[in-house]
Amino acid sequence: MxxxxxxxxxxxxxxxxxxxxxxxxxxxxxxxxxxxxxxxxxxxxxxxxxxxxxxxxxxxxxxxxxxxxxxxxxxxxxxxxxxxxxxxxxxxxxxxxxxxxxxxxxxxxxxxxxxxxxxxxxxxxxxxxxxxxxxxxxxxxxxxxxxxxxxxxxxxxxxxxxxxxxxxxxxxxxxxxxxxxxxxxxxxxxxxxxxxxxxxxxxxxxAKSPLAIRMGKQMFYKQLEMGLDAAYQLASETMACNMMCEDAGEGIDAFVAKRKPEFRGR
Structure with a gap:
């Protein structure tokens, strides 16, 4: 550009x-x-x-x-x-x-x-x-x-x-x-x-999951402008949705197996 x-x-x-x-x-x-x-x-x-x-x-x-x-x-x-x-x-x-x-x-x-x-x-x-x-x-x-x-x-x-x-x-x-x-x-x-x-x-x-970072950044700025209860509701929903992602499963499995995760942004 x-x-x-x-x-x-x-x-x-x-x-x-x-x-x-x-x-x-x-x-x-x-x-x-x-x-x-x-x-x-x-x-x-x-x-x-x-x-x-x-x-x-x-x-x-x-x-x-x-x-x-x-x-x-x-x-x-x-x-x-x-x-x-x-x-x-x-x-x-x-x-x-x-x-x-x-x-x-x-x-x-x-x-x-x-x-x-x-x-x-x-x-x-x-x-x-x-x-x-x-x-x-x-x-x-x-x-x-x-x-x-x-x-x-x-x-x-x-x-x-x-x-x-x-x-x-x-x-x-x-x-x-x-x-x-x-x-x-x-x-x-x-x-x-x-x-x-x-x-x-x-x-x-x-080195981190691109999907988790995208979701996390969006949530981070939204919750800053919210009250405490609404912020926790948004954060809870974000974490639950994040857990449904392939990257989260891969990351947790890799941690348990003591290996490097292979994130795919899914």
Missing amino acids: TAHEERPNEPILLRRDEGGIATLTLNRPQQFNSLSMAMLEALIGAIDDIARDESVRAVVIAGEGKAFCAGHDLKEMRSSHALAFHQQLFRLCGRFMMKLTEIPQPVIARVHSIATAAGCQLVSMCDLAVASENARFAVSGINVGLFCATPSVGLSRNVGRKEAFEMLVTGDFIDAREAQRRGLVNRVVPPDELDAEVERLCASIL
Whole structure:
């Protein structure tokens, strides 16, 4: 999946598939991989394609150049004073962020450097995140007079309420270790170990039943928005249905027989 904007010969989004892993790389390095409308449309198209591709077992989102993602394209935002334009932009961004939770494959953010504003939102909306020790995170719209309302949705569902609000009203950066402590990222490694750590996480996912992961991801996000009783009802039904799947029988039989399971996604 590729798309084009101000650099007509340069794709703004790169896709590479290898070994069941689809890597989407934001490719606007001169604009710090900001989320222009064209970039958001390209990402939505790529995610839709991946959702239908059963050969893809995991998705990695990365950034080219000095930044992972610096948020929305401020120049594009200032190009229009029409409310309808900005409503369209933020709805498009919200649509993309929701798709990250809706596709069946786990999505991993590979954060090598700064992730600010909607870039921090992107990290928060990925299922998992692996960060370099060089990475830094902020929801910094407040510094230019713009409260990061849409980034607050994902941020507040990852970190504690008071920690999220402090980031939103100060615009201050936190480093990768602090982001990990707060629950925004899963793993933090030295820069030269980032790719290897992402590969290790992907390998662990790929070793599991693809059907169980699909069912589990769908249930996980649904139950988060439910009351406790409804969440248990959904989880119970999901586990019962999962037990009827061939992969579950194979996995349990393999465990009892002390052998490696051979999952078939059925």
